[in-house]
Amino acid sequence: MLYRHVIRGVVIDTFQDKMDLYTYGPCDAGNCCRNFEKIIELGACQYQNGIEVFSNKFKIEMKNCTLNVATHHWPPFSVISKKTEGKKTLGIEQILIEMGAAHLNLNLNYSVVYDTEVYGFVLPNRSMTGVLKSIEENDAELVFGSFILSANRASGLDYVWSHLVHRDFLAIFVPPTTLVEKWRAIYLSLHVHTWILLVFVFVIYSVLSSSVSNRTEKDFVLCCRDPSIILYLWGFMVQNVSWIMHRRLQSSPILFGIIWFSFLMNGFYQSSLTSLITKRDTKQVIDSIKQLEESNLKPCISTVTKIHMELTNMAIINGGNSQPKECEETDEAFYTMESRSDYYTVSTLAKYRVILDSFNQTIPRIHTVKERYAPLIYGFFVYRGFPLTHQLHLYMLRLGESGHIDKVIRDVIPEYGETRNFGGSTTSTISLSDLRIPFALLGFGMVVSILVFLTEVKIR
Structure with missing residues (x-):
């Protein structure tokens, strides 16, 4: 039972007409929901045909416990440094997790999956993949790192969703826009x-x-x-x-x-x-899904985004063509789309900001289609029956209502809520060739004036 995270369980021992109840206390002080000291005898069942079979004697005492947390490197939500052992650069969700742990008097023990594209999903046979597999194998009690709340993940796990609600979007990105001469x-x-x-x-x-x-x-x-x-x-x-x-x-x-x-x-x-x-x-660009459907752009969508779109029944526009191998990872999908004008990609706006920061200043701007797929809700995922789910949910809700989450986001992403040009400056100096139209009109007017003047002189 404890291996399956059953922390509120009762064993019924029946002998003749007698029913004895037994339980255990894995979440008592010092046990941290991982072990128990003894079997607790609840006594005989007094109301066999009633609602209250036994009294509620369960206790949740997890102060000073260490919570095993699994994540991966996915800025700006979780940022893990490979170079410095024992040190981590905090992302948005990392900061919120540590604030919640401090509020509940918990310690955190991080385990990191360095393959950034490994998210995790629940398979039809109820097994899990990616970072979520850490929960299935009891290596972690909580996972985070830009996990979008979906019916697939919610079908096998509990979750805390009140921290990042509709603060990010799944957007469409098309090749760089060209500037008007x-x-x-x-x-x-x-x-x-x-x-x-x-x-x-x-x-x-x-x-x-x-x-x-x-x-x-x-x-x-x-x-x-x-x-x-x-x-x-x-x-x-x-x-x-x-x-x-x-x-x-x-x-x-x-x-x-x-x-x-x-x-x-x-x-x-x-x-x-x-x-x-x-x-x-900029010249006229694609700004709606209908315009994208009418265009000849082919999808260059990362594997993890494509799986999410398929699980949430989102249509992949012009998805009949096969994608190049370079589109399997999110970063490479952006670089492929930027260098080739016949592809588009789909990703989150938060990831777009991080990737565009690594682009060279001379690279033209990637255009974000104004019509977006859908707003997103991110979640911390825990095993079913995790005893602190409700407390974490309420605490994150209060952080959002008090404005602390907005401050955390602005600390990590200074341009959050502002319009920012990630493709370099579009301002340039003026040369004489840029004024060719005014000079041409001036020259034409002077020629006409001289001809009219000479004609009048000749007539007189």
Whole structure:
């Protein structure tokens, strides 16, 4: 019974019409739920047909006991250093486990599985794999290290789940995005609706200005007094002010309106021109599962993520093709996807942050699809009947309500909750070649002006 972690058990000894009850106290003080000193006799069963067969005499005294804990190296939740014996760099779940152990007056004895991709699942025959096998073989009472709470694991183990609830997501990552060329950013910032607005305002001002012009009645053309004023208005739009406008419109509010409109349009655009060029935008990328389905990207998903998706009935998009061998491990899947533009991968956002920190600053950014698969719940897994499951659950719940878990996450991941660019800076300097469009327009305008000027001189 004790080997199977049965800590609340009663043996019934029947002889003739008499029923004697016996039990043991593996969780009494000093036993730590691993051994017992003697068989406890509860006496004869008094209410054979009743609900209370025997009184509850079980005690849980685990103060100063040593809890065997199994984990693996999976930053940022569990961080194990191979180089320094006896020392460990604490991850998020490690810090929370040690806080819980201190609260319950427990000591921790770590056993580490250095194969980072070995998680653990419950097989159909109820046996376990990976780190979870440590519980099955009685080498550990508790395992942790980015274990996602799933029906498969919950079917064979008890768990504490109140510490990391919906703080991480299973996300889709597509190849690096390419930045818009700096010379194209100058005119791409003016979208179609901006041009429509400019034309609409220009037409309105042209009609109003020509209608109130100071020309005589004989100069009427259609419904307007001065259609030539349109050319002067266009001069305002390109910051070429003419005194003729002031003479014809005098102090009309329309004149002040077109001046202010031209000033604001030119001022805002020119003041924003530097940021438009130096801080470039990215080209259109995949941002939904539907767009991913319509693309030709093939999956490059690690084995452990693929197993989790299959157990939770998550569809692997475009999953008909076989994956290269480099996609079996999570880190290699990211590097393969980054170097080849025809693959995508699936992983947790927390793991993505850790992997991107190891990328070279010159590597382009990997794009995270905005539409995510699902929020995740992580768990500490213990054997069935573990006596401190409820106490650990309540303590982790209180840590979350008081904000301590958020602080632990920010201590380990400083950029938690913030937008961070892991692919290096996208800001660069401006060169003359980046201003090819403005210089081309300037050259074209100067050529046209010179030709018009020479034509007028020749005619006169």
